[in-house]
Amino acid sequence: MSDYNFAYLDEQTKRMIRRAILKGLAVPGYQVPFASREMPMPYGWGTGGVQVSAATLTPEDTLKVIDQGADDTTNAVSIRKFFENTAGVATTEETEKASVIQTRHRIPEAELSEDQILVYQVPIPEPLRFLEPRETETRKMHALQEYGLMHVKLYEDISQHGAIATSYAYPVKVAGRYVTDPSPIPKFDNPKMNMAAIQLFGAGREQRIYAVPPYTEVVSLDFEDFPFEASKADHPCDLCAAEDSYLDEVILDDAGNRMFVCSDTDYCRSRRDAGHMGRLSEEAA
Amino acid sequence: MTAQTSNSHFSGGFRDPAIQSSHVFRAAMTAMARPGEIKPITGATPPEGLSIAAGCLLLTLCDPETSLYLAPDVDHPAVRDWITFHTGAPFVPAQDADFAVGGWAALTPFDRFRIGTSEYPDRSATLIVELPSFDAPNAELSGPGIKTRAEITLPDIEVLQANAALFPLGFDTYFTAASDICALPRSSRIEPLLMKEG
Ligand SMILES: [Zn+2]
Numbered sequence: 001m002s003d004y005n006f007a008y009l010d011e012q013t014k015r016m017i018r019r020a021i022l023k024g025l026a027v028p029g030y031q032v033p034f035a036s037r038e039m040p041m042p043y044g045w046g047t048g049g050v051q052v053s054a055a056t057l058t059p060e061d062t063l064k065v066i067d068q069g070a071d072d073t074t075n076a077v078s079i080r081k082f083f084e085n086t087a088g089v090a091t092t093e094e095t096e097k098a099s100v101i102q103t104r105h106r107i108p109e110a111e112l113s114e115d116q117i118l119v120y121q122v123p124i125p126e127p128l129r130f131l132e133p134r135e136t137e138t139r140k141m142h143a144l145q146e147y148g149l150m151h152v153k154l155y156e157d158i159s160q161h162g163a164i165a166t167s168y169a170y171p172v173k174v175a176g177r178y179v180t181d182p183s184p185i186p187k188f189d190n191p192k193m194n195m196a197a198i199q200l201f202g203a204g205r206e207q208r209i210y211a212v213p214p215y216t217e218v219v220s221l222d223f224e225d226f227p228f229e230a231s232k233a234d235h236p237c238d239l240c241a242a243e244d245s246y247l248d249e250v251i252l253d254d255a256g257n258r259m260f261v262c263s264d265t266d267y268c269r270s271r272r273d274a275g276h277m278g279r280l281s282e283e284a285a
Numbered sequence: 286m287t288a289q290t291s292n293s294h295f296s297g298g299f300r301d302p303a304i305q306s307s308h309v310f311r312a313a314m315t316a317m318a319r320p321g322e323i324k325p326i327t328g329a330t331p332p333e334g335l336s337i338a339a340g341c342l343l344l345t346l347c348d349p350e351t352s353l354y355l356a357p358d359v360d361h362p363a364v365r366d367w368i369t370f371h372t373g374a375p376f377v378p379a380q381d382a383d384f385a386v387g388g389w390a391a392l393t394p395f396d397r398f399r400i401g402t403s404e405y406p407d408r409s410a411t412l413i414v415e416l417p418s419f420d421a422p423n424a425e426l427s428g429p430g431i432k433t434r435a436e437i438t439l440p441d442i443e444v445l446q447a448n449a450a451l452f453p454l455g456f457d458t459y460f461t462a463a464s465d466i467c468a469l470p471r472s473s474r475i476e477p478l479l480m481k482e483g
Contacts, residue, residue, distance in 0.1 A: 005303065006303035006304060006307065007307075011302060011303060011306065012348055012350070014306070014307075014310075015306075015345070015346060015347075015348050015350075016350065018310050018313075018314070018345070018346065019346055019351070019383075020407070021314060022313065022314065022317050022346075022411070022457070023406075023407035023409070023457070024407075025314065025317045025318050025430070025470065026317060026457040026470035026471055026472060027406050027407065027452075027453050027470075027471070027472065028429045028472060030406060030407065030453060032407045033405075033407075055310070056310075056311065056314065057307065058304075058307040058308055058311050059304060059307070114319075139404040139405075140404065142404075143403035143404045144403075175428070175429045175472065177452070177453055178453075196432075198314070198315070198318045211318075212429075213317075213318040213319070213429040213430035213472075214318060214319060214430055214432070215429070215430065215431060215432045216429040216430065217429075
C-alpha cells in the first residue's frame, strides 16, 4: 500500500490544501490562493471541490455527492466512484447519513448538523469579478472593504426590474467582513448558509479555497428599502407536496404540461417514503 | 547508533502517514472551525520536549515548503533532528516563520510573528503553543464557529485580544497539552471569564 495515495492526491499536495483550508477557516469568506493540481476530470467537473474533499476525507467518512440537488447525475456519480476507488470511503444518497457532502449548485433541504462538512464546487470564486476583471484590483477592493460598486450593481437591478434580478450566486457578507460568492446556488439557499456544519469552498481553475465556520453570520447583501428575499416557489412539489423546498420545472409533453418537483432528490424521496403525496403522485407512481 | 531506535530521530513518526495525517487534519480542522473545543490527536511520538499533540500537528502540516521557528525552550538537537527527518521543514527566525512552536513565555514577544497583509491575510503565522493543561478556563470566546459562547484556557488574554483586534490580519494559534489540541483563530472575540465566587 506504500505507493498508494489515499484519496488520489500525494501527501505534500494534501498538506498544501489543508493549510489553505485552515487559513480559510481563520479568515471566514476570504479567498486563500492554492496551487490547484491536475485531476483526472475536466475543469467544470468540480476539480476544486474534489481537491478539498480529498484533503478532508478520512477512511471512516461517508460521502454524499450532489449535482443541482441530485445524486444520480453523471457528474455526481463519477465523483462518488472516484472517492470510493481512491479513498475507500462509504457513500450514501441520504443527507443525514453523510459526514462529508460535496455539492454543485445546491444546499440540501435537510438541516445539516455539527458533525457534517459541506464542500462546494465553485466555478468563479470572486464575487467582484464581473465588476472588475483584474485580480490585483479585486484584492485591493476586499482589503479596503470597497464594496460600494457591488451595491450599485444590485441597486441598478432594482431600478431596472423593480427587484434584484440576481437569482443565483447572490453575494453574501461573511462574519461582517468579506463579500463572498456562495457559488451558483439559488438565492433560495442563501439563508441556509447560517448553519451548524463546516462549509468549505474549492475553485479548481481559479485556484482559490475559502470557508465558513459553523454558526458564522452570513448575510445576503440588500438595502433597507429592498430587503433580501429568498425566492420561494408559489406551489408545492408535485410528487411530495413539500412547500418548503426548492423546485425544478420538468416539461412533461409537447402540449406544454409541466410539473414542479424538489431539486433535492433525497429530500423528495424521503418525504414520499414517509407517505407525503403530491398533485401528480398517482401518475408518477 | 544502537538498536534503541525508540530514542532516535528516525522513530516516532506516523506509521501510516496518509491515514494518520488525515485523522489529525480532520481534528485540527474541526478545532479551527470551532474555537475553544478540545480535540484529542495521536499517532506521533516526538522526542522529549515536544507534546504528542504538537508533534502530530507538525507532521501533518509542515514540510519543505513551510518554514518553522523553534522557541528556545523546545530548540534542542533531538527535536530539530526529529522535525528535519520527518518533515524537512527549514528552521527560520520568528519573523519569517509559517509555523512556530514553543511554550508561551519562550515565544514572547508576539509582535514579531507574521500577521499577513491586507491583500493576503493568509500569509500569517500559525503558532503551536505548548500548555501544561486546559483545565483552568479563564476566557470566553464568541464569533465565527461558536454557537453562543465557548470557554478556553489562555496564557495571556491581553496579548491575544490585541491579536484579535487586528482581524482580518493576525496570527492563528493551536494550543497543545499532552495529546489534546484547542484552536484560537484570529476571528474569535475574547472576554475574560468572570471568576465565580467559591
Ligand atoms: Zn418533492
